[in-house]
Amino acid sequence: MSEKVILEMKDIVKDYSGFKAVDHVDFSLHKGEIVAIIGPSGSGKSTLLRCINGLNTITSGEIDLEGETGMVFQHFNLFPHMTCLENITYAPIKVKKIPKEQAVARAKELLKMVGLESKADVYPAHISGGQKQRVAIARALAMDPDVMLFDEPTSALDPEITGEVLNVMKQLAEKHTTMIVVTHEMGFAKEVADRVVFMSDGKIVEQGNPTELFEHPKSERLVSFLGSMLRA
């Protein structure tokens, strides 16, 4: 992780007609940093993530983002009428105007990285959820984003196949990809994240080094959240 701050969010508010989904949040991110955002559902963690790339427009506050973002969604959102390869090459070709051969070569590399080179010409309907999510990760990476945003990437998957997606994300972590991961996977947060952010009721309640945060939670809300996760 470098000292370079790549994202700076100041006093962010996202108000849904009176309900503050994100309530005066400050958040910054260094290049190469891996941040896991945890918290109960409805705590505003996904909303905060979606404010970063503009999927949600902020009500007030300031966002200073250097570079581009890539996003991985809970429900994959692959384009069903395109093959896996076309899903990955569409945006590089049409948005970044990268020559087709080059985009295809890069897409094949990425498919290989996520272990799905054999699925290049297959339509998303014919692969499993875990495979879809890996293709979706490859699709986001193909745009060479400076920050990867993961919005509960394993929540829609059966527990026994979350591992294949988490492994790909670990690979990215090893390559020092800057990532923000909204997740319920405490194991992943503990093992991979440089910093864990705990949100509740639209606010960042506590954040810090994962070992410290999980083993010595300071706030009562985090204690009870971690307790509920253990029971689950």
Add this chain to the structure above:
Amino acid sequence: MDKIMEFLPFMLEGTVLTVELFVLTLILSLPLGLPIALGSNSRIKPLSWLCKIYVWIFRGTPLLLQLFFFYFFFPLVLNIQMNVFFTVVLTYVLNYAAYFAEIYRGGINSIDRGQYEAAFALGISRRQTMTDIVMPQTMKAILPPVVNEAVTLVKDTALASTLPVIDLMKATNSAVNRTTDMTPFFFAAIIYLIMTFVLTIISGRLEKYFSRYDAKEED
């Protein structure tokens, strides 16, 4: 047999006009429906209202009334002598565009929000999102109702016989009147059935093509 040869050529001439009316209406109203559908969905309120009022009027009044209206509108109101076939085609196109617009709108609205979000996150422009992501996915959903409308159109062409054009229906009617024999009705029915049968074949092919990326049954 002699009797048949007496009315058949006349009926076939009428068939040509019916087919022309059908084809022209489809070719023109299918694309015209799209801007109306997009307009109805537009965030620009006056545009959205305009498109919705258009659909309301053309779907909400009888096609027969619209035919009579335009038939008299050009000579009486605008003082223009308009070719009757042109007037008929114009009316059918305006009417069917309203139906197609509603079908398209339903198709577009059935696309999951996640598709727009994924496109947005990848930096794909709104225009390209519509043409390359949303539209191709709506094709499969809109095909059955579009074919349904096309089948209805085959039969609706018969309404044109109320104006001074000689379509299959008018030709059939006059054949029956002249020969006092009901067989022309059966011939006409067969010709209409052939036309709708051809449509069914074409739609089957298209449906297969637009389903090519779906999960197969055995999956």
